[in-house]
Amino acid sequence: MELDVLQCELQTARQIFWLLAHDFIFLSTYNETAGNWDGGAYPVINCNDVFVAAADAESLKAEELGMYVEACRRWPTDAAIAWCAVKRSSNPWQRPPGPLFEEAKRGIEKMIGENDNQA
Numbered sequence: 001m002e003l004d005v006l007q008c009e010l011q012t013a014r015q016i017f018w019l020l021a022h023d024f025i026f027l028s029t030y031n032e033t034a035g036n037w038d039g040g041a042y043p044v045i046n047c048n049d050v051f052v053a054a055a056d057a058e059s060l061k062a063e064e065l066g067m068y069v070e071a072c073r074r075w076p077t078d079a080a081i082a083w084c085a086v087k088r089s090s091n092p093w094q095r096p097p098g099p100l101f102e103e104a105k106r107g108i109e110k111m112i113g114e115n116d117n118q119a
Helices: 010-021 062-074 079-088 101-118
Strands: 026-031 036-046 057-059
Touching: 010 062, 036 079, 057 079, 062 079, 062 101, 079 101
Parallel strands: none
Antiparallel strands: 026 036, 036 057
């Protein structure tokens, strides 16, 4: 589900603020569900020049927020790229991942898999 931080609950806002304060996300006005820019503010993960030589970002959905916060706390230097790699089933292009990238990737795959099994 698309997460508009301008319409979220306090606990969700606290998680968003933590991610913003640590530069794990930025906010975009592009609503992926609607396929258009609107007046909302949607969290995205910066992956510029990671998978292709271009400006790029991966949307962060409401149901993924808690898992992404946990990943960022466990692997602060590798979580963003590992998260995007798992979501895209792809590996970084010419940018070498950090030292804990493979560990982060496996951990994120497990988190997402466990969450999918509970749904």
